[in-house]
Amino acid sequence: MSPAIASSSPPPYTTSLSGENLRRLHRLDAIKSVVNSTVRSHPLNAVQPRPIDSLRRGDWVKLICGASFEDAADIRNLSLVYSLAGVDCIDCAADESVVNAVNDGIDAAMNIGAVERPWVMISVNDDKEDLHFRKAEFDPEDCPLDCSRPCEKVCPANAILLENSSTGNHSLGKLQGGVVTERCYGCGRCFPVCPFDKISAKTYIRDPAATSELLKRNDVDAIEIHTTGRRIDLFNELWESLGDSIKHVKLVAVSRTSVLCLFLVAMVSMPDVGKSTFTTMTEMYKIMESRLIGYNLWQLDGRPMSGDIGRGATREAINFAMRLAALPDRPHENGIENTNAVGITDSVQALIGGVAYGGYARKVIEHGKKQVLWLC
Numbered sequence: 164m165s166p167a168i169a170s171s172s173p174p175p176y177t178t179s180l181s182g183e184n185l186r187r188l189h190r191l192d193a194i195k196s197v198v199n200s201t202v203r204s205h206p207l208n209a210v211q212p213r214p215i216d217s218l219r220r221g222d223w224v225k226l227i228c229g230a231s232f233e234d235a236a237d238i239r240n241l242s243l244v245y246s247l248a249g250v251d252c253i254d255c256a257a258d259e260s261v262v263n264a265v266n267d268g269i270d271a272a273m274n275i276g277a278v279e280r281p282w283v284m285i286s287v288n289d290d291k292e293d294l295h296f297r298k299a300e301f302d303p304e305d306c307p308l309d310c311s312r313p314c315e316k317v318c319p320a321n322a323i324l325l326e327n328s329s330t331g332n333h334s335l336g337k338l339q340g341g342v343v344t345e346r347c348y349g350c351g352r353c354f355p356v357c358p359f360d361k362i363s364a365k366t367y368i369r370d371p372a373a374t375s376e377l378l379k380r381n382d383v384d385a386i387e388i389h390t391t392g393r394r395i396d397l398f399n400e401l402w403e404s405l406g407d408s409i410k411h412v413k414l415v416a417v418s419r420t421s422v423l424c425l426f427l428v429a430m431v432s433m434p435d436v437g438k439s440t441f442t443t444m445t446e447m448y449k450i451m452e453s454r455l456i457g458y459n460l461w462q463l464d465g466r467p468m469s470g471d472i473g474r475g476a477t478r479e480a481i482n483f484a485m486r487l488a489a490l491p492d493r494p495h496e497n498g499i500e501n502t503n504a505v506g507i508t509d510s511v512q513a514l515i516g517g518v519a520y521g522g523y524a525r526k527v528i529e530h531g532k533k534q535v536l537w538l539c
Contacts, residue, residue: 174247188425197309212258214251214282218460223517225252226524229348230286230295230389232256232320235264237346238520242268244528250281254387254519257285257374266382284385286432289373289401291366293389295432303341310338314353314362319522322346323353350522371401375408387462389432391444409454432462453491462519463487478522482517 217223226245228238233256242253242265253269255261265283272278288296299314303325306312315323324340353362377383386409390398444461451459463483 165485214278217251217483218516222515223252224250225254225284225517225519226281227519227521228249228253228255228261230254230256230288230387231298232348233258233261233345234343235260235345239264239268239271241525242266243271244268245524246272246278246281247276249278251517252282252284252385252519254284254286257287257369257377257386259373259377262377262380262383282384282441283382284387285374285377285383286387286389287369287371287401288389289368289397290391290394291368292391292393294349294351295389296368297351297364297366298347299342299349299351299353300344300365301341301357303338303357305361306338307359308338310358313358317352317356318347318351319526320346320348320354322348371404375405378405387432390447392440395443395446395450398447402450402454432464440487443505460516467494480518488515 214223226241228241232238238255238261245253246269253263253265262283262285269280269283273280286295299322306325308327311325312325315325324341324343325338327338328339349364351364356362374386378386386405388398388401448459463480
């Protein structure tokens, strides 16, 4: 029992705990116990960092916060929960405040349980046509007052908020609010449901100069390049604009054996562009090859930003990966997949190192996240 509770006159610098606070501490201890007993421990004398070992085993897991999702509070909380769950990597927008939020969440998780720090990956794009880099926008004053507001109902990020505009008790006869820009990640579900066709998309490209500065940080380990696969020239332009900052992407590991391991992790998010997919990947790898210090991964999108609305998105992603891995000319035989990264063997499955979840990852832990955050 706490001395502050046992004594009627608590000593200086102690605080009496209420029954609710005690229950909170007990629940937090329970969470610590679960985390410490279930999260896989990485051997202290391991030659490779844990994420690389996960890739070799084929059980690498990445949390996708969203290339355009910029709600710092929610990102911090997602990073906290999934760091406790033991993910290998957390992918986020290439934005300073977002990167700070991810690392705050990771630090909070490491203070709770014996978890290892996951990689932090930032996402950029080479083409405005990439669906991951857009925001919905509309003028709420253009919306009829009697609109049923289906956009609010369909938004998975609660990024659309509308209310009647008023002064005192008098309605001004129009709506206010609209899109909460930092929460919108461009899924596009609001576009077709608007009965008045008022919602449009605003696309953008992440600033390569700002991205280069982020890559120099010690708490940024990897970069993901989103591409439509249709404009090799734009991919090359982005890669060249990042310059030597690519060399700063690092993961320091195996400190107990006095070995300093630096790994470049350049991940390319690749859609299925049909028969030209493999040729496109080969051309992109040739562009990157001269500055690749370590590892090159390919993220294959099945149906972007739709994992929370059914199993089809996961199935499409797996089918895409299996089709690519089954090609007569294996990607790794042409230098696209660094064989040292994932321990390639002759099996099709050996080319597939893991999975990445975004919308589904947010959906599946929504209730549990609130409970953990209340304790933390």
